[in-house]
Amino acid sequence: MCFKASLKDNWISTLASRQQSLRKSLFSLLGFSVLVIILLTSVTVLLFVYQTEKKAWQGRQGEAALRAADTVSAFLHEIEDHLFLVDMLEPDYLETQPQTLARQLDRNQAALEIVRLNKKGEVLASEFRDIALLTNLFTISQASWFSEASQGRFYLSDVQISSVDAPYLIMAIPASDGGVVAARVSMRVLWDVVADIRFGETGTAYVINQEGRIVGHTDSQIPLANVSLAGRPEMDAIWAAPDFEWYGKYENFAGTPVVSTTRRIPGTNWVVVTELPQAEAFAVSRTAWIALGGGMLLIATLVYLAAGRFLRYLIIQPMEALRAGVMRIGQGDLSHQIDSGRQDEIGQVARAFNEMAKSLRERDEQLALQTKSLLVEVDERKLAQDALQQARDLLEIRVKNRTVDLANSNEALQIEVKERERAEKQIRNALHEKVVLLKEIHHRVKNNLQVIASMLNLQSGYIEDQQSLEIFQDSQNRVEAMAAIHEKLYQSENLARIDFADYIRDLTASLFSTYENRGTGVELSVEADDAWLGVDTAVPCGLILNELVSNALKHAFPDGHGGQLKIQFLNMPDGKLSLCVADNGIGFPPQIDFRNTTSLGLQLVNTLVNQLDGTLDLKNEQGTTFQLAFFSPPEGTSQ
Numbered sequence: 001m002c003f004k005a006s007l008k009d010n011w012i013s014t015l016a017s018r019q020q021s022l023r024k025s026l027f028s029l030l031g032f033s034v035l036v037i038i039l040l041t042s043v044t045v046l047l048f049v050y051q052t053e054k055k056a057w058q059g060r061q062g063e064a065a066l067r068a069a070d071t072v073s074a075f076l077h078e079i080e081d082h083l084f085l086v087d088m089l090e091p092d093y094l095e096t097q098p099q100t101l102a103r104q105l106d107r108n109q110a111a112l113e114i115v116r117l118n119k120k121g122e123v124l125a126s127e128f129r130d131i132a133l134l135t136n137l138f139t140i141s142q143a144s145w146f147s148e149a150s151q152g153r154f155y156l157s158d159v160q161i162s163s164v165d166a167p168y169l170i171m172a173i174p175a176s177d178g179g180v181v182a183a184r185v186s187m188r189v190l191w192d193v194v195a196d197i198r199f200g201e202t203g204t205a206y207v208i209n210q211e212g213r214i215v216g217h218t219d220s221q222i223p224l225a226n227v228s229l230a231g232r233p234e235m236d237a238i239w240a241a242p243d244f245e246w247y248g249k250y251e252n253f254a255g256t257p258v259v260s261t262t263r264r265i266p267g268t269n270w271v272v273v274t275e276l277p278q279a280e281a282f283a284v285s286r287t288a289w290i291a292l293g294g295g296m297l298l299i300a301t302l303v304y305l306a307a308g309r310f311l312r313y314l315i316i317q318p319m320e321a322l323r324a325g326v327m328r329i330g331q332g333d334l335s336h337q338i339d340s341g342r343q344d345e346i347g348q349v350a351r352a353f354n355e356m357a358k359s360l361r362e363r364d365e366q367l368a369l370q371t372k373s374l375l376v377e378v379d380e381r382k383l384a385q386d387a388l389q390q391a392r393d394l395l396e397i398r399v400k401n402r403t404v405d406l407a408n409s410n411e412a413l414q415i416e417v418k419e420r421e422r423a424e425k426q427i428r429n430a431l432h433e434k435v436v437l438l439k440e441i442h443h444r445v446k447n448n449l450q451v452i453a454s455m456l457n458l459q460s461g462y463i464e465d466q467q468s469l470e471i472f473q474d475s476q477n478r479v480e481a482m483a484a485i486h487e488k489l490y491q492s493e494n495l496a497r498i499d500f501a502d503y504i505r506d507l508t509a510s511l512f513s514t515y516e517n518r519g520t521g522v523e524l525s526v527e528a529d530d531a532w533l534g535v536d537t538a539v540p541c542g543l544i545l546n547e548l549v550s551n552a553l554k555h556a557f558p559d560g561h562g563g564q565l566k567i568q569f570l571n572m573p574d575g576k577l578s579l580c581v582a583d584n585g586i587g588f589p590p591q592i593d594f595r596n597t598t599s600l601g602l603q604l605v606n607t608l609v610n611q612l613d614g615t616l617d618l619k620n621e622q623g624t625t626f627q628l629a630f631f632s633p634p635e636g637t638s639q
Contacts, residue, residue: 001551029403031304033410038300040414044421061261061274062247064199071193072207072216073266075110076130076156076171080267083173083181086116092176094125112168112184119178121146130166134184149180156268159187159215159223167191167224190216190626191223203276208235210269229253238262244271249278301426315399318346326353333379334361345398352391356384452479477514498538501528504569507542508549508639521562522553528569531577534544537632540608541579547601548581548626556585556624565625576629584623594618 082104086094094100094116101114104128113128113135117260121141126132140146147157149172157170172182190207196215197205206223207216212230214223229235234250244264252258258275265272325338334357338350363377505526512524549567557563568580588594594602609616614630 025403029407029580033407034300034303034307036534037414038296038303040417041296050191060199061203061259061276062263063206064203065261065263065272065274068193068197068205068207068272069265072190072270072272073268075190075193076265078108079111079171079183079185080154080173082111082114082599083171084182086114087173087175087181091116091118091124098125098127101125105129110186112166112186113183114183116175117146117180117182119180121150121180124179127170128184134170142502145170145182146180148172149174149182150178155182158209158211158213161224185217187223191220194218195220197274197447199274200276200280205272205274207265208271208273210239213611215270227253234260238271238273315346322346322350322353324589325350328362329353329357334358334364345395349391349395353388356388359384377476404470439622476551477511480510497532497534499535500531500538500541500570503538503542504528504545504567508567511546511553512550515550520560522557523562523564525564525566526565529571531569531571531632533632537612537630540611541630543630544605544608544628545579545581547605551601552581552583552585554581558586561585572629577632579628580625582623582625586623588618588620588624597607 086101086104089100101116104113105115112130113126113133115126115134117125118124123135123140126135128135134140145155145157146212150173154174155170156592159167159169161167165185168184169187170182170184172180175181194205194207195218197203197218206214206218208229209215212228212229212232212235217223217227232250232253234248234252237248238244238246241262244262246262247260249257249259252260252275255265256275259278259281260273260275262274263272264270305547321339325336328336329338336357338353360381363380365371367377459546505528507527508524512522545567549565552565556565564584566580566582568578568582570578570580572578595606597603605616609628609630612628612630614628617627619625619627
C-alpha cells in the first residue's frame with residue numbers, strides 16, 4: 001500500500017510539472033508571435049510614412065523649381081525674341097529710324113541696352129535706358145560676347161555689376177549679315193523670381209551657373225558677393241545627373257542638413273536649386289515614430305492579454321480541470337466525474353479518465369468480495385496506468401504538433417503579407433509614373449500653344465491695318481482657348497477630362513478682357529451645369545464657344561451700345577449637352593446663311609459642330625441666339 005501511494009504521488013507531481021511547462025511554452029510562443037507581428041507592422045508603416053513624406057516634398061520642391069525654371073526661361077526667350085526682331089530690320093532702316101530700338105526697350109522693361117553691330121564690330125544702332133556700357137568699350141571686336149556671337153553662337157554671360165551697383169547680364173546673337181545683336185539685361189527680374197518661390201516654412205531657392213556661382217538667391221547679397229559652390233559634393237552630383245535634374249540630401253554651404261531638388265533652366269546651362277531643411281521635411285516621420293511606437297506597445301499589451309485569456313479558456317483552464325479531476329481520482333475518489341462536454345483531445349482524455357475511474361470503482365467493489373483476485377486487480381490497474389500514460393503522452397504530442405502547425409501558419413501569413421505589399425508598391429509606382437507622364441504631356445502642349453500665342457501677340461504689335469490686326473487677335477484667342485484646355489487637364493486630378501463649366505467662366509472672362517473696348521456696358525450672365533469633358537470633346541466645344549462669344553462682342557453691340565450676353569451650358573434630359581450663346585443686340589444679318597458663309601469663324605464653327613456630330617440652330621428674335629446640342633462620349637472612349 002505504501003508503494004502504491006508513493007507511485008500515485010509521483011505520477012500526480014509529474015502531471016502537474018508538465019502542465020506548468022506547457023503553460024509557460026504556450027505563453028512564451030504567444031508573446032514572441034505578438035512581438036514579431038507588431039515589429040513587422042511598425043517597421044512597414046514607418047517606412048511607408050517616410051517614403052510618402054519624401055516623395056511629397058520631392059514633388060513640391062520639383063514643381064517649385066520647374067515653375068521658377070520656366071519663368072526664367074520665358075524671360076530670357078522674350079529678350080531673345082526682341083533681339084531676333086532687331087536682326088530682321090535692315091541696317092539702313094535702323095540708321096534712319098533710331099527710335100525703333102527705343103520702342104523695343106519700352107516693350108521690355110528688363111532690357112537696359114540694345115546694340116546692333118556689323119561684322120567688324122562697328123555700331124550701326126544703339127539705345128540704352130540708364131548708361132551705355134556695350135558701346136563704350138574701346139575694343140568691342142575683342143569682347144567675349146561679340147567674339148562668340150560673330151562666330152554664330154548664342155552668348156549668355158554671367159551676372160555682372162555696373163558702376164551704379166546694378167546687376168546685369170549680356171545676351172548676344174549672330175545677325176543674318178555676319179554682325180551681332182546684343183542686349184544688356186537687368187537681373188533684378190531673376191532675383192524677384194527666386195524670391196517668390198515658396199515651399200514649406202523655411203524653404204530656400206537659388207540659381208547657379210555652369211561654374212557653380214550663385215547668380216540668383218532669396219538673399220540678393222549672396223550673388224552680389226560672388227559666392228561659388230564649385231568643388232562641393234552636391235555640385236558634382238548635379239552636373240552628373242541627366243539634364244541636371246537631381247534630388248538628394250546634403251549639408252549646404254550654410255551648414256544646414258537639407259533635401260534638395262534641381263531643374264535646368266531651358267535654353268541655358270543654369271540650374272534652379274531648391275533646399276528644405278531635413279528637420280522640416282521629415283517632421284511627420286519623427287512624430288509617426290513616437291506615436292506609432294506608443295500605439296504599438298499598447299496594442300501589443302492588449303493583444304497579449306486578449307490572446308492569453310483565449311488560450312486560458314481554450315487550453316489552460318480545461319487542462320487545470322483535467323489535472324484537478326485526475327488528482328482527485330488519483331487520491332482515491334473514484335466516484336468523481338471529470339467534465340467531458342468538450343469534443344477535442346482534452347475531452348477525450350477526460351472521458352478516458354472517467355472510464356478509468358469507473359473501472360477502478362467497480363474493481364474496488366469486487367475487491368471486498370474477491371480478495372483472492374487482488375493480484376489480478378493490481379495488474380489491471382497497472383495496465384490502466386499505462387494507458388493513462390500513453391494517453392497523456394499522446395496529448396503532449398498532439399499539442400506540440402498543433403503548436404508547430406500554428407507557427408507554420410503564422411510564417412506563411414507573414415510571407416503573404418510581404419508579396420502583397422511588394423505588389424501594391426509596384427502598382428503605386430506605375431500609377432505615379434503614368435500620372436507624371438500625362439501631366440508632362442499636357443504641360444508641354446499648353447506651353448507650345450502659349451508660345452504660339454505669344455508670337456502672334458508680338459507680331460500683332462507691328463500691324464497697323466485694323467482688319468489684319470483683328471485676324472491676328474482672333475487666331476491668338478483660338479490658340480489660347482486650346483491652351484486653356486490643356487492647362488485645365490494639367491491641373492485636373494482626372495488628367496483625361498476637365499470641368500467644362502469652370503472652363504467656360506475662365507474663357508469668357510479672358511474674351512471680355514481682350515475685347516474690353518467693345519464689351520463696355522455689356523452684362524455677362526453664365527449658367528453652367530457640372531460636366532466633365534474629354535479633350536476630344538472639350539477642344540472643339542471650346543473653340544465654338546470662343547467664336548460665338550467673340551462674334552457677339554465684335555458685332556452685336558455697335559457704337560458702344562450696352563446690352564446683355566447670356567451663356568447657358570446644361571445637361572438635357574435626353575442625355576445631350578446644350579450650349580447656348582444669346583445676346584439682345586442688333587441681331588444676325590438676315591441675308592447671311594450662317595451655314596454657308598465666307599466668314600472663317602462661322603466656317604470653323606460649322607466644321608467643329610460636324611466634328612462633335614451635333615446640331616447648331618440660330619434664332620434671330622430680339623437679338624441673336626445660337627444653340628448647340630451634342631452627346632459627350634463616356635469616359636475612356638474617344639470621339
